[in-house]
Amino acid sequence: MKTEQEQSEIISELKNNYGTENYYKIPLSEMVYTDGINDLINKCKCYWLISDTAIYLSQNPNINKEFLILSIKVNENNTAEITLKEDSNEPNLYYKKIEYTDFALKEYEFYIINEVMLLKSEY
Numbered sequence: 001m002k003t004e005q006e007q008s009e010i011i012s013e014l015k016n017n018y019g020t021e022n023y024y025k026i027p028l029s030e031m032v033y034t035d036g037i038n039d040l041i042n043k044c045k046c047y048w049l050i051s052d053t054a055i056y057l058s059q060n061p062n063i064n065k066e067f068l069i070l071s072i073k074v075n076e077n078n079t080a081e082i083t084l085k086e087d088s089n090e091p092n093l094y095y096k097k098i099e100y101t102d103f104a105l106k107e108y109e110f111y112i113i114n115e116v117m118l119l120k121s122e123y
Helices: 004-014 035-044 047-059
Strands: 068-074 080-085 092-098 107-113 116-118
Touching: 004 035, 035 047, 035 107, 035 116, 047 068, 047 080, 047 092, 047 116
Parallel strands: none
Antiparallel strands: 068 080, 068 107, 080 092, 107 116
16 A cells, blocks of 8 residues: 555546546456546556456346446555445445455545446546
8 A cells, every 4th residue: 555645646646537538348348447447547556456346247237237336445454345335325235355455545436337437536
């Protein structure tokens, strides 16, 4: 995990994404992601988060993909928890504990809307 200052800089840079010019296809799924998610991948080295989530959703077609919130929370010991919900106050549709991650941020949350992964600032 990065220092507080570095995390703050990454979050500030990610907030500069307002909309997208490109959509990137995720292999083995019908999902795509935006320039903002591509920026997140490059800054946090987390393509695994994007691809794992897309594969999970592809294997579970009964999940409504109209609006989802994906969250990652990294603990002090570099374990992490990933959750997927239909809304903030709803129960988890998906939960996964990661034994080790070098994800750069302490926590982050973004949306999946109709098979498109995007940052909150791109919504």
